[in-house]
Amino acid sequence: MTLPVSPEVAAALVSAQGVTPTVESAADDARFATLVLENSARAFSRLAFEDEPSGYAAAQRRNAP
């Protein structure tokens, strides 16, 4: 279960990294972050403790013909 990212949080994150958001862009940023975090949460919760990014290259090699 994830909670929505608020526009205020999105604006704070963007501002803290040196970019000035508008009220509209902060609302869009919040919607985007909420959507992708919500849609990925279940898959992320199933990752094994040992899974790491380099597993991708290994999977490529293993599954090549």
Next chain:
Amino acid sequence: MTDAEILGLSCTALAGAIRARQVSATKAMEATLARAQAVQPKLNAFLHVDTELALDAARLADRELARGYLRGPLHGVPMAHKDMYYRKGVASSFGGKIGPSRPAPSTAAVLERLDTAGAIQFGVLNMAECAFGPTGHNYHYGHCRNAWNPDYITGGSSSGSGTTVAARANFAALGSDTGGSIRLPATFCGTSGIKPTYGRVSRAGAMPLSFSMDTVGALARTVEDCALLLGTLAGPDARDPVSDPRPVPDYLAGSAHPVAGLVIGKPRQYFYDGCDAEIVALMEASLESFRRLGATVLEVDLPDVDSWNAAASMIISAEAVALHGNWLRTRPQDYSAQVRARLESGLTIPAAAYIDSLRLRGVALEAFCRTVFSKVDVLHAPVVAFQTPTIAETDVGGGPGLPALMARLTRLTRPGNFLGVPVLSVQAGFTKAGMPVGMQLLGRPFDEATLFALGHAYQGATEFHRQAPAL
């Protein structure tokens, strides 16, 4: 051969005709330049054309052939590419104002390989700004327009590549595909397009967008052309840290392999959710064509593709804003509102979610190969689930409709990038409105050869790829 006959040839056929001295490289270039000039007011597809340089190169190619010297399999073939591949001494625009302010220090690996093969670059093409847009809109250089109907989008980001190849103003073009940027213009403009396996083609000297997902491929009139081009472009390159070392098969010869006995998967989930009825019918018709060619069609279940799409969005957004961060902070006015908004959203992605997205990739690829490729040789699906929209309908700028539009356009293409598998886009017919529709074939990692065999066999049995827009 008349100009119209020359322009109607595929890239492979033109290369053969030049080799056989049936047509000169100069005549082919003159015809191409004239066609480019004629269609430019309607399509806004070329950012720059090097007429004199191109003609000089074509005359040199003819002199070389007269002496018996053949540079390679593309000797004398005219090509133009989206403006994001570095050419030493030249500044690329990246489709916007954020191009490097200094001339490129070296030439892109893919341009070097095309040069070595004998292709002649005659210009650079319009593209989505920073390759970060799936429609073909460009708020700096004007929107690129579809050769089949200039009111409609070309798809992006390789917008100029798709529409010039369709318009017979270009024999083939490089494209880049991070979330669908080859397959979308290929389907909307009615060309063939190959997005290779991640690591198969060097990205050195190609403008980066998302280093974990970027691939360089090609758009061309036919699948056979795509096979010829990938054979030229692919292979190890020390300049690209993720370049794969394995040798490159003879894709062109392999495209002629029989396809009887191959098994084609039709997905039970995701790819047909809410799909337009005309597109469903065209997909069914293409599957029937494959059956007649001796292939078997089998319905297959897919793993959790929705989560892959979200993870892919996070990777692209986070990496894009990391690459563009300095410019976004210091030159925000140099980005269009749309690209600025998309980059900004990447700043909201938590580090752990970005890393989890990368951790998920290998797990997802294993699951996909286990679930799908244990039963079938390729997965067949539509490229988009809806009919080609107009430029006006999708002109959302950086406004509130942007996130939904981006998600809708790339929903069926992005999983291929997340998995990093090869994907071939092939014309599958036309809607009642007269706009092309494409299918995509997804293969095992580094198994482009099977895709080419199926696509080439399909084009041998159908005529869609031979139809040209009436411009």
